[in-house]
Amino acid sequence: MLLTDRQVLILQVIVDDFIRSAQPIGSRSLSKKEEINFSSATIRNEMADLEDMGFIEKTHTSSGRIPSEKGYRFYVDNLLLPQKVNHSDMAAVKSIFAERIYELEKIVQKSAKILSEMTNYTSIVLGPAVKDNRLRKLQIVPLTKDTAIAIIVTDTGHVENRMFNFPTSVDPSDVEKMVNILNERLAGVPLTSLNSKIYKEIAMLLRQHISSYDTLLHSIADTLNLPSHEKVFFGGKTNILSQPEFNDVEKIRSLMNMIEHEDGLYQLIKQNPAGINVRIGTENDNSAMENCSLITATYAIGEEKLGTIAVLGPTRMEYSRVISLLQLISTDLSKVLTDLYQNK
Amino acid sequence: MLLTDRQVLILQVIVDDFIRSAQPIGSRSLSKKEEINFSSATIRNEMADLEDMGFIEKTHTSSGRIPSEKGYRFYVDNLLLPQKVNHSDMAAVKSIFAERIYELEKIVQKSAKILSEMTNYTSIVLGPAVKDNRLRKLQIVPLTKDTAIAIIVTDTGHVENRMFNFPTSVDPSDVEKMVNILNERLAGVPLTSLNSKIYKEIAMLLRQHISSYDTLLHSIADTLNLPSHEKVFFGGKTNILSQPEFNDVEKIRSLMNMIEHEDGLYQLIKQNPAGINVRIGTENDNSAMENCSLITATYAIGEEKLGTIAVLGPTRMEYSRVISLLQLISTDLSKVLTDLYQNK
DNA sequence: GTTAGCACTCTATAAGAACGAGTGCTAATT
DNA sequence: AATTAGCACTCGTTCTTATAGAGTGCTAAC
Numbered sequence: 001m002l003l004t005d006r007q008v009l010i011l012q013v014i015v016d017d018f019i020r021s022a023q024p025i026g027s028r029s030l031s032k033k034e035e036i037n038f039s040s041a042t043i044r045n046e047m048a049d050l051e052d053m054g055f056i057e058k059t060h061t062s063s064g065r066i067p068s069e070k071g072y073r074f075y076v077d078n079l080l081l082p083q084k085v086n087h088s089d090m091a092a093v094k095s096i097f098a099e100r101i102y103e104l105e106k107i108v109q110k111s112a113k114i115l116s117e118m119t120n121y122t123s124i125v126l127g128p129a130v131k132d133n134r135l136r137k138l139q140i141v142p143l144t145k146d147t148a149i150a151i152i153v154t155d156t157g158h159v160e161n162r163m164f165n166f167p168t169s170v171d172p173s174d175v176e177k178m179v180n181i182l183n184e185r186l187a188g189v190p191l192t193s194l195n196s197k198i199y200k201e202i203a204m205l206l207r208q209h210i211s212s213y214d215t216l217l218h219s220i221a222d223t224l225n226l227p228s229h230e231k232v233f234f235g236g237k238t239n240i241l242s243q244p245e246f247n248d249v250e251k252i253r254s255l256m257n258m259i260e261h262e263d264g265l266y267q268l269i270k271q272n273p274a275g276i277n278v279r280i281g282t283e284n285d286n287s288a289m290e291n292c293s294l295i296t297a298t299y300a301i302g303e304e305k306l307g308t309i310a311v312l313g314p315t316r317m318e319y320s321r322v323i324s325l326l327q328l329i330s331t332d333l334s335k336v337l338t339d340l341y342q343n344k
Numbered sequence: 345m346l347l348t349d350r351q352v353l354i355l356q357v358i359v360d361d362f363i364r365s366a367q368p369i370g371s372r373s374l375s376k377k378e379e380i381n382f383s384s385a386t387i388r389n390e391m392a393d394l395e396d397m398g399f400i401e402k403t404h405t406s407s408g409r410i411p412s413e414k415g416y417r418f419y420v421d422n423l424l425l426p427q428k429v430n431h432s433d434m435a436a437v438k439s440i441f442a443e444r445i446y447e448l449e450k451i452v453q454k455s456a457k458i459l460s461e462m463t464n465y466t467s468i469v470l471g472p473a474v475k476d477n478r479l480r481k482l483q484i485v486p487l488t489k490d491t492a493i494a495i496i497v498t499d500t501g502h503v504e505n506r507m508f509n510f511p512t513s514v515d516p517s518d519v520e521k522m523v524n525i526l527n528e529r530l531a532g533v534p535l536t537s538l539n540s541k542i543y544k545e546i547a548m549l550l551r552q553h554i555s556s557y558d559t560l561l562h563s564i565a566d567t568l569n570l571p572s573h574e575k576v577f578f579g580g581k582t583n584i585l586s587q588p589e590f591n592d593v594e595k596i597r598s599l600m601n602m603i604e605h606e607d608g609l610y611q612l613i614k615q616n617p618a619g620i621n622v623r624i625g626t627e628n629d630n631s632a633m634e635n636c637s638l639i640t641a642t643y644a645i646g647e648e649k650l651g652t653i654a655v656l657g658p659t660r661m662e663y664s665r666v667i668s669l670l671q672l673i674s675t676d677l678s679k680v681l682t683d684l685y686q687n688k
Numbered sequence: 689g690t691t692a693g694c695a696c697t698c699t700a701t702a703a704g705a706a707c708g709a710g711t712g713c714t715a716a717t718t
Numbered sequence: 719a720a721t722t723a724g725c726a727c728t729c730g731t732t733c734t735t736a737t738a739g740a741g742t743g744c745t746a747a748c
Contacts, residue, residue: 026741039691044742062697062741103507137485141497144685149501153485157493159505163447238600241593249591256582256600341488370710383722388711406710406728 003053008079009035010046011055015067015075019316022244024064069281069315072293076278076319083320085328092118093328097336104128104156104337109233111309111329116236119322121313122259126269127231128306130158131192138186140179140220142166148175150223154191156301156341162223167215178216181206194224230270230307232262243314245291258288259312269310272296276323276330281315293317297330301337309333347397352423353379354390355399359411359419363660366588368408413625413659416637420622420663427664429672436462437672441680448472448500448681453577455653455673460580463666465657466603470613471575472650474502475536482530484523484564486510492519494567498535500645500685506567511559522560525550538568574614574651576606587658589635602632603656613654616640620667625659637661641674645681653677 003011013033017025027040027047036043047065050056055071058064067075085093096110108125115123133154142148148166153159185202186194198221206217237259246252258264268284279294295317296310309330311322347355357377361369371384371391380387391409394400399415402408411419429437440454452469460467477498486492492510497503529546530538542565550561581603590596602608612628623638639661640654653674655666 024741028741040741041691041693042689045690048743058742060698062743063699064741100509136487139483139495141481143480143497143499143501147501149497149503151483151495151497151503153487153493153495155487157487157491157507159493159495159503161497161503163501165444237604238597241597241600247593249585249593249596252593252596253582253585256585260581368710372710384710385722385724386720388713389721392712402711404729406712407730408710 003050003055003074006038007046007050010043011050011067011071011074012079014056014065015071015079018066019318022316024059024066026064029064067316069283072280072315072319073283076280080320080323083324085324089118089325090328093325093332096329097332104158104340105231105233107333107336108307108309111333112233112235114235115309115311115325115329116234116239118325119311119313119318120236120239120242121311121317121322122237122240123235124265124269124310124312125233125235126266126308126310127233128156128158129230130154130160132190132304133158134188134190135186135194138179138182140175142172142175150220152191152224155188164219164223166219170216175216178206178220182220191224195221198224229266232266234259240292240312240314243316245314245316251291254288255292258286268294269296269308272298272308274298274300274305276326278319278323291315293319295319295322295326297326299330299333299337301334301341306334306337347394347399347418350382351390351394354387355394355411355415355418356423358400358409359415359423362410363662366660368403368410370408373408411660413627416624416659416663417627420624424664424667427668429668433462433669434672437669437676440673441676448502448684449575449577451677451680452651452653455677456577456579458579459653459655459669459673460578460583462669463655463657463662464580464583464586465655465661465666466581466584467579468609468613468654468656469577469579470610470652470654471577472500472502473574474498474504476534476648477502478532478534479530479538482523482526484519486516486519494564496535496568499532508563508567510563514560519560522550522564526564535568539565542568573610576610578603584636584656584658587660589658589660595635598632599636602630609656612638613640613652616642616652618642618644618649620670622663622667635659637663639663639666639670641670643674643677643681645678645685650678650681 010030013030013035014025027043030036030043031038031040047056050071051058051065054068055074056065057068059066092114096107096114105127108127112123112125133156135152136155137153139151139153140148141151143163146166146168147163149161149163151159151161182198182202185205186197189197198217203217240246240255241252246255264286268279268286268289272279275298277296279296281290281293284292284294289312291314292312293315294310294312296308298305298308300306309326311317311326313322354374357374357379358369371387374380374387375382375384391400394415395402395409398412399418400409401412403410436458440451440458449471452471456467456469477500479496480499481497483495483497484492485495487507490510490512491507493505493507495503495505526542526546529549530541533541542561547561584590584599585596590599608630612623612630612633616623619642621640623640625634625637628636628638633656635658636656637659638654638656640652642649642652644650653670655661655670657666
């Protein structure tokens with residue numbers, strides 16, 4: 001079951017060629033490659049063996065071969081030479097960080113855009129997970145006579161806001177008092193624990209200082225239930241449509257649907273562990289993505305995993321190039337973000 | 345050049361039938377409709393005239409007829425009976441406003457979603473134009489030692505925030521002073537005039553009170569340059585792909601590209617005057633939308649036009665139904681928003 | 689173990705035939 | 719003068735058949 005060197009060579013050439021041309025490749029054209037010094041008949045024998053082992057397949061009885069999923073998997077796991085990123089790609093990546101941008105979301109969004117432009121695939125970036133942020137500041141701005149806006153600023157500079165109903169009976173000075181108390185007590189608390197902390201530790205305190213505190217507190221606490229999702233950013237949503245494997249209207253429909261219906265993709269990307277991950281075809285467990293591969297990389301501030309950056313392409317994707325690009329972007333991104341937020 | 349009653353009737357039946365079936369319709373099947381009491385030969389004669397006048401066309405020499413753009417235009421301008429919205433549609437529209445939502449953006453987004461679900465077309469909503477809002481409150485939250493976040497709240501409850509570079513030399517108490525002065529002077533000022541107002545009227549004042557005011561002021565003023573665009577919300581981006589006219593991969597690509605590349609669509613929708621507007625096929629002046637029609641409706645707070653809600657479908661769209669739905673939603677939306685924000 | 693040779697398979701493409709939906713025109717009918 | 723019946727004709731669709739070309743698998747020779 002172990003592959004001979006020659007079989008590995010043939011598999012490699014097949015995968016490389018198919019990634020380039022999207023066409024099945026036959027023994028004769030293989031034999032003409034300069035890496036290969038044996039006759040087409042020999043190649044046919046080896047190919048038959050490779051097919052028996054499941055690394056390549058035919059599209060029909062007398063066609064050339066294309067890599068199977070197992071073939072791609074072997075290729076990704078064993079045959080990928082760490083490739084240098086070329087100059088213009090390097091420049092493009094650096095340009096993400098060229099302008100002095102301060103906002104995390106903007107940087108992340110720009111990464112998605114540039115990544116998709118470089119690869120001509122679709123890029124997806126999971127924004128920083130807000131839920132691990134800590135509260136920096138809470139503010140209440142009254143709007144109409146019975147509504148107000150609660151604004152939360154986190155330690156990474158993320159701003160969330162929500163409008164809420166404002167009990168008309170409440171004394172404005174009480175609101176101010178309450179906001180002050182909440183800020184004092186809640187600064188630095190992770191957003192996820194805000195609610196429990198409010199009810200466990202602060203409610204008592206407030207009761208002593210503020211009349212009719214409870215309706216107001218409920219409104220505010222309710223407001224603090226933040227969106228559980230990280231934001232998902234896309235680049236080049238339609239790029240993947242120009243790949244020849246998507247010449248079929250039904251495939252386009254199901255894939256576009258999948259992309260639009262963000263939730264599925266979000267789950268798919270989120271579950272990946274730190275570092276670079278490659279999921280090929282059905283490994284994605286999603287029928288719309290049978291012909292797609294998804295490569296993900298995580299980025300972090302210091303040691304703390306922040307988000308994920310991913311590329312969605314056909315299974316016939318340029319694994320080597322995409323992986324080096326992702327590696328480059330994710331380390332750069334981590335570096336910049338760490339610089340920006342680590343030492344406050 | 346004026347159409348006879350019979351010609352109008354025939355045109356109406358052709359358009360209605362084609363909207364339903366997406367198939368060219370011939371004289372024989374027309375003659376079987378109950379509205380029509382003359383022979384297929386008569387119909388052929390009338391159809392030849394209608395074709396000469398440009399209201400219908402053939403797909404090939406011996407095919408049935410389909411409406412031309414001019415035909416759709418005539419249909420929309422003259423043959424559209426104001427149609428009652430049926431019960432379940434009515435209920436769906438009402439459900440947009442069922443929950444007590446306070447945020448403008450959320451209501452608008454939900455409208456887009458429900459509209460696309462009801463019609464099975466793609467819906468596009470231009471969010472409220474922020475630039476006409478007035479400043480309610482400006483706040484500065486320091487973040488790291490050399491960055492801070494400026495937060496703006498408008499009178500409609502819209503919150504904008506931007507991170508900016510914070511000159512390390514500035515005295516914190518000066519910042520507070522400056523924010524107070526700005527709030528005093530700028531409350532109620534339209535966002536578009538903030539910058540000029542700051543430099544014309546307030547810079548002098550600040551100079552008297554605050555040392556090294558100018559670097560800080562510049563940072564803040566710069567921050568107040570808000571995005572010029574209204575936000576664009578979509579519903580059912582891929583719905584239109586399931587229309588039979590998009591059975592061609594090239595068409596899908598160019599349309600999806602157009603939709604993704606928001607700017608073009610934004611321009612297209614924005615330029616429409618108040619009320620209901622129908623743009624058919626090439627009237628949209630956009631090659632990707634040659635087979636599409638766009639129906640827009642505006643919504644407002646009181647008399648002030650706020651945004652636009654639109655439906656993008658094939659030229660063969662259910663004009664009558666979509667128009668009544670848009671009419672319903674836009675008036676309801678205007679009503680709710682007016683109630684919410686008119687009397688503060 | 690490797691290679692040359694050859695029969696065989698399957699796809700893609702083109703060309704031809706048969707069918708049917710629909711038209712346009714002419715002549716008959718109302 | 720308007721309407722209708724009748725019929726030849728056009729064109730798209732579908733099915734069949736033929737052909738060329740790419741590629742395989744197997745056998746026998748090297």
